[in-house]
Amino acid sequence: MAKDCSFDIVSEVDMQEVDNAVNQTAKEIGQRFDFRGSKANVSLEGEQIKIVADDDYKLKSVIDILQTKVIKRGISLKSLDYGRVEPAAQGTVRQLITIKKGISKEKGKEVVAAIKDPKLKVQAQIMDDQVRVSGKNKDDLQNVIAKLKQADFGIDLQFVNFRS
Structure with a gap:
């Protein structure tokens, strides 16, 4: 499994x-x-x-x-x-x-939309002032990180708690 x-x-x-x-x-x-x-x-x-x-x-x-x-x-x-x-x-x-600290709901929605755009098999959910991304394949998650680093949301994003 x-x-x-x-x-x-x-x-x-x-x-x-x-x-x-x-x-x-x-x-x-x-x-x-x-x-x-x-x-x-x-x-x-x-x-x-x-x-x-x-x-x-x-x-x-x-x-x-x-x-x-x-x-x-x-x-x-x-x-x-x-x-x-x-x-x-x-x-x-x-x-x-x-x-500016935390990700607002509006920015969170933009981030989630950008994650769903490339049609990768990952789920994204907004949790308070952060966004959690999960999926079965590590490579998909790394592709999401690379895509988000290229995009400009007007806020500084960090990627933490990588669990495999």
Whole structure:
């Protein structure tokens, strides 16, 4: 009797690495000459990164530094959801960046549709904020992973709990 193989598709972010990237960004802002005397600041507040800067130019510079640090820490930029740039106190501007974790129901449906598209003999089901894929053939599961890596769903996907 053949047993099913399975794996889970998740979208997770290591918050410790995000915290490290934010701290490195704050340190670099404090050391750079072009930020001397500036009100530029970056902080992690729960699941959001808050950036305050003197103007749009400095805000873009802080975001560029943050993105560099995030990439070096192995976090995908797809995990960052940029909010609106808002005016803040004392003539500064503020932007909130939300960290996207988990697969929403809509994205889960897109992933399941992409899995069923190539007509492989696998089943996919949405479970909370992840998608479980199962099938009898390991090769079919590996083909699903390869297909999903090529597709762009706007979120960072990881493949975990491969069971055979």
